[in-house]
Amino acid sequence: xDVLRRRKTISLILKLTVWFCGILTVGILIYIxxxxxxxxxxxxxxxxxxxxxxxxxxxxxxxxVTTIEMVIIxxxxxxxxxxxxxxxxxxxxxxxxxxxxxxxxAVDTLxxxxxxxxxxxxxxxxxxxxxxxxxxxxxxCTLSIMILPLIISSSEEAIKSVPDMYREGSLGLGxxxxxxxxxxxxxxxxxxxxxxxxxxxxxxxxxxxxxIFTSGTNVLKNPxxxxxxxxxxxxxxxxxxxxxxxxxxxxxxxxxxSILIIIVFLVNYTTTKLAGRIGRLSDE
Amino acid sequence: xxxxxxxxxxxxxxxxxxxxxxxxxxxxxxxxxxxxxxGIPAIGEIGIMEFILNExxxxxxxxxxxxxxxxxxxxxxxxxxxxxxxxxxxxxxxxFLAKFxxxxxxxxxxxAVNLLxxxxxxxxxxxxxEVIVPFLRENFGGNxxxxxxxxxxxxxxxxxxxxxxxxxxxRSVPLSYEEGSLGLGxxxxxxxxxxxxxAAKSGVFTxxxxxxGxxxxxxxxxxxxxxxxxxxLDKIKLLKPIRTLTTNIVTEMSYASGLHEESLIATGVVLFxxxxxxxxxxxxxxxxxxxx
Numbered sequence: 001x002d003v004l005r006r007r008k009t010i011s012l013i014l015k016l017t018v019w020f021c022g023i024l025t026v027g028i029l030i031y032i033x034x035x036x037x038x039x040x041x042x043x044x045x046x047x048x049x050x051x052x053x054x055x056x057x058x059x060x061x062x063x064x065v066t067t068i069e070m071v072i073i074x075x076x077x078x079x080x081x082x083x084x085x086x087x088x089x090x091x092x093x094x095x096x097x098x099x100x101x102x103x104x105x106a107v108d109t110l111x112x113x114x115x116x117x118x119x120x121x122x123x124x125x126x127x128x129x130x131x132x133x134x135x136x137x138x139x140x141c142t143l144s145i146m147i148l149p150l151i152i153s154s155s156e157e158a159i160k161s162v163p164d165m166y167r168e169g170s171l172g173l174g175x176x177x178x179x180x181x182x183x184x185x186x187x188x189x190x191x192x193x194x195x196x197x198x199x200x201x202x203x204x205x206x207x208x209x210x211x212i213f214t215s216g217t218n219v220l221k222n223p224x225x226x227x228x229x230x231x232x233x234x235x236x237x238x239x240x241x242x243x244x245x246x247x248x249x250x251x252x253x254x255x256x257x258s259i260l261i262i263i264v265f266l267v268n269y270t271t272t273k274l275a276g277r278i279g280r281l282s283d284e
Numbered sequence: 285x286x287x288x289x290x291x292x293x294x295x296x297x298x299x300x301x302x303x304x305x306x307x308x309x310x311x312x313x314x315x316x317x318x319x320x321x322x323g324i325p326a327i328g329e330i331g332i333m334e335f336i337l338n339e340x341x342x343x344x345x346x347x348x349x350x351x352x353x354x355x356x357x358x359x360x361x362x363x364x365x366x367x368x369x370x371x372x373x374x375x376x377x378x379x380f381l382a383k384f385x386x387x388x389x390x391x392x393x394x395x396a397v398n399l400l401x402x403x404x405x406x407x408x409x410x411x412x413x414e415v416i417v418p419f420l421r422e423n424f425g426g427n428x429x430x431x432x433x434x435x436x437x438x439x440x441x442x443x444x445x446x447x448x449x450x451x452x453x454x455r456s457v458p459l460s461y462e463e464g465s466l467g468l469g470x471x472x473x474x475x476x477x478x479x480x481x482x483a484a485k486s487g488v489f490t491x492x493x494x495x496x497g498x499x500x501x502x503x504x505x506x507x508x509x510x511x512x513x514x515x516x517l518d519k520i521k522l523l524k525p526i527r528t529l530t531t532n533i534v535t536e537m538s539y540a541s542g543l544h545e546e547s548l549i550a551t552g553v554v555l556f557x558x559x560x561x562x563x564x565x566x567x568x569x570x571x572x573x574x575x576x
Contacts, residue, residue, distance in 0.1 A: 011473035018384050018473075021376030025447065026396045028440055032403065032411050084304030092301055099305075105567070106308040112494075112563050113315065113556070114501025116530050120552045123537075124318045145311045152308065178294045206404025209503040209530075213537055235406050239504060242410050257407050264402040272395065 033261060040258030043251055053221050058252040060259065063237040065223035070140055070215070070233060071204050077144040079197060082151030083186075089152075090159045091181055111149035115209035118146045122214040137227040139215030146210055147200040154199065158192020159185060195274040202267040206260060208235045234260060316556075323553035326350075326546030335550065341514045343536070343544040350547045352532065352554065354514050358431075359500055359528040359558075361520065362510070365435025366442055366499040371492055373439070374446030381447065382454040383476050401444035409508030412437035417509055426523045429511030434526065437505050442495035449494065453487020454480060486573050490566060497562045501555065503530040529555045 051059040085103070093100045122142030132138040162185050170180040186193075216230035217240055224231065232240065234256060241253035327335050330350045338351025381393060416436050421428030457480045465475040481488070511525025512535050520526065527535075533548050533555075540548055 007471065007474065011471040014473040014477060015384065018376050018380045021373045022380035022385060022389075022393060024373060025377045025400070025443055026393050028443075029396045029400050032407070033399075035411060035415060036407060081304045081307050084301045085308065088301040088305040092298060093305075103305050103308055106312045108567070109312050109560075109563055110308055112497050112559050112566075114497075114503065114530065114559065116501065116503040116533055117315070117319070117552055117556055117559075120533065120549055121315045121318055124322050124549070125314065129318075145315075148308060148311065176290055176294055178290075178297050202402050206402075206406065208404070208406045209534065212534065235404055238410065239406050239508075242406075242413065242508065253410060257410055260404055260407055264399065264404070268395065268399050268402050272398070 036254060036257045036261055039251070040254035040256070043255035044258060048252065048255055053219055058241060058249060060234060060237055060252075060256055062220050062223040063232050063234045064259075065225070066136060066215075066231045067205060067233040067235075069136065069225055070143060071201050073140050074143040074147060074204055075197060075200065077140070078147050078151055078200070082148050082196075083155045083193060085148075085152050086155035086159055087181055087185075089156055091177070091185065107149045107152050110145070111153070115146070115207060118142055119210040119213050121145075122210065127214055133228070134214065134216035134218070134230040135228045136215050136231055139211050139233075140227070142210050142214045143204050143207065146207070147203055150200050150203060151193075151196050154196025155189070155193045158189035158196070161192065162188045191274040191277045195271040198267050198271050198274070202264055205233075205263050205267075206235050207233070208239050211236055212239075319549065319553050319556060322546060323550040326543060326550045327553070329543060330547060330550075335547070336554065339517050341532075343540070343547060348544070350543070352529065352547075352551055354517060354520070355527050355529045355532045355551070356554070357517060357520060358510075358515075358526040359530070359555075361431050362434045362438060362506065362526060362528055363496055363499040365431060366438030367492065367496060369435055369439030370442040370446055370495060370499075374443045374491070374495075375450055375488065377443070378447045378450035378454060379476060379481070382451045383472075383480070397444050397447050400440075401448070405441065405502060405505040406508075408437055408441055409505035412505060412509035420523065424523055427511065427525070429509060429525045430523045431510075431520070431526045432522050433509040434506050434528075437509050438499045438502060441502060441505060442498050445495045445498055446491045449491035450484070450488050453484040453490075456487070457483045486569055490569055493562055493566050493569070497559060500558055500562075501530060503534050507531045507534050529558075 047057050048059055049064070050061050051057045053059045053062055085107075089100060089103065119142065122138055126132045126138035126141045127134055132141070166184050166188060167180055170184045171177070175183065211233060215233065215236075217232050217236055218230040219232050219237070219240070220229065238253050238256040238260065241249040241256060244250075335350060335352060336356065337353055338349065339353040340349040340351045341354060342349040377397075381390065381397070385393060412433055416433045417428035419428070420426070420430060420433055424432075461479050461483055462475050465479045466472070470478070506528055507530075510528065510531055512527045512531050513525040514527050514532075515524060529551050532551050537545070537548050
């Protein structure tokens with residue numbers, strides 16, 4: 001009888017602990033979000049978003065433009081390479097191929113390398129050895145390598161989830177392998193590939209450590225698209241504002257943080273929607 | 285004629301796919317190569333023992349001293365702290381999501397965990413600087429920038445990694461295990477903790493190793509809450525400032541030159557070796573799983 005009561009008590013405690021940890025995790029998130037957004041959102045105004053940068057406005061305009069520029073060009077480089085790599089791994093490589101094992105190992109290794117190491121590498125190769133100096137271009141080159149594993153693994157997952165009968169149907173109708181890949185497999189896998197791309201956008205927008213020594217912390221008064229200019233992104237803008245430690249710059253760090261959080265929100269929302277579409281597709 | 289043309293483009297694109305696939309390998313080799321080329325000479329000049337077993341980091345003194353032992357210890361403590369905080373909470377939360385959570389709550393909790401994973405490290409760092417550091421300062425004395433503040437912020441940051449991987453491995457345990465245990469009269473909680481969780485252990489280990497990797501490599505969040513002072517080994521305390529391998533690089537790189545700069549790259553090499561060891565552990569778990 002006593003044993004049974006003890007078992008019941010232990011079970012109850014476990015249940016409460018499990019619920020507590022679940023609520024705690026959600027609570028931490030809500031606390032962080034509210035803490036940044038409540039103080040930051042009221043500070044976002046036209047001057048901060050689109051004004052000229054000076055010590056009064058601390059405008060984020062030029063950083064926003066650089067961030068968008070970096071996102072677009074990095075994706076332009078990484079997405080074809082990543083998707084092609086995924087096509088090779090899923091559609092062309094033979095089972096048990098040695099090269100495939102090495103490629104997988106390389107992708108896993110790349111995924112595990114910390115941002116700061118990418119930053120060091122970018123500084124050594126792009127900034128110094130290739131003579132790009134601290135510039136948007138150096139930042140883009142570094143980021144393109146950094147997001148590669150993300151694109152590869154999400155594309156691979158997406159392509160793998162395309163049912164084999166689609167391929168068989170296409171091949172059976174006389175289409176070549178290449179045509180099947182581009183006309184049947186890729187369009188079907190598109191939502192998954194897109195969600196990988198969107199996650200990569202999130203990673204680039206939030207990146208600091210890999211950019212601090214490659215594109216630098218410099219800020220220009222007005223936006224520029226010059227690839228050779230050293231210009232900070234939004235996340236670095238926040239870091240600089242936060243570490244200056246002046247009351248005014250701290251308030252603006254809240255505002256920048258709010259913009260970053262809103263972007264992350266949008267990124268997560270879109271990927272969830274896309275993932276939902278893939279789910280339905282494989283149910284069909 | 286048509287078919288030879290199709291054949292030709294087929295061959296060409298196949299080559300393009302293959303080359304694209306090789307780029308990841310080239311990138312990894314290039315990263316290793318350039319880090320080692322710039323880092324190893326410095327380690328050679330300083331002496332490997334002197335570099336990793338000496339606690340004196342005085343790169344601007346005359347004569348300079350380049351010892352990173354204090355930062356190796358710092359990284360270890362901060363990571364251990366993050367694991368001590370993040371793993372129990374994360375694991376329990378994973379159990380909650382997989383086995384206890386009603387559907388309506390799941391619809392809120394799951395996106396919340398994903399959002400936690402997407403928040404940039406700079407935002408975590410700023411939150412730590414504005415909330416955790418002042419809290420520690422007011423309640424425990426000192427200036428608040430400490431091992432503890434770093435561990436708390438890293439513990440939060442590794443939560444999504446621990447939760448999502450553990451959750452999916454808990455979900456992949458066959459239901460028949462559970463039914464067997466429940467049928468023998470065990471409570472739901474006993475079943476989950478004594479049967480399901482042990483069966484999911486390789487996924488849980490994977491999540492912990494990935495969490496360690498994230499904590500060891502995190503830079504910007506730590507640099508904002510750790511205080512970054514190089515402490516002699518006997519002065520390293522839970523509530524005292526600390527410098528880790530990553531923050532050593534980021535705080536000094538902007539003004540370093542010569543051997544000082546190379547020794548910072550060498551710090552990156554040591555960090556890289558840490559990560560490679562973790563990756564090896566991961567692939568060992570993977571191959572063991574594949575065998576079972």
